[in-house]
Amino acid sequence: MLLPIPAILQPDEVASLRRLIDAAPWEDGNATSGHQARLVKQNLQLPEESDAAREGGQIVLAALSANPLFIAAALPSRIYPPMFNSYAGGQTYGLHIDNAVRIRPGTDWRVRCDLSMTIFLEDPNAYDGGELMIETNFGRQSIKLGPGDGVLYPSSSLHMVQAVTRGRRVASFFWIQSMIRDDAARTTLFELDQSIQTLAMQVGQGDPAIVRLTAVYHNLLRQWAEA
Known part of the structure; x- marks a missing residue:
């Protein structure tokens, strides 16, 4: 199931979140990537253990817990702490599939990745490219949503992020272990x-x-x- 979910974050929440994460230091998105991802991934990422990432993640999680459409669709058991990425200047993330299990660095806390989610945090008119392309049984779906809107899709799906050729694409991304595996x-x-x-x-x-x-x-x- 591929499901767009509108207005997960309200405009004031998006603005607060952007002020928080834009002021923080970012790192190469491959800092935590495996070998396969390094071959196709070009972006920046907020260090997931940074104060900004933790505080921003709490904003996202609070919004998710109050969103009945997300709860009904995901039936979440565990949610990996939300992360944040940025694409600009031709950066892209080629066709790939998400890991089946994510382990939080330095711990044994893990999530089986049943569902993946992206919440867009930038006005789509402010950048060119950056579409999230997801392979489905009905062909490749192109997704580019407004700030605060998100998309939920199976982590087993092949997907990619198109190159951003103008402006900057900023988003939160994370994985969900559902109570319903299938x-x-x-x-x-x-x-x-x-x-x-x-x-x-x-x-x-x-x-x-x-x-x-x-x-x-x-x-x-x-x-x-x-x-």
């Missing part, structure tokens, strides 16, 4: 949840059919979830 099952639960919400607005939350459908949702969640 993407098809997770998609089924999301579609069921969204249908229940739509019907509840039409017939009322207490309608017997809504109650039965809600029971089906939770029983499937109970059967499939890894709590």
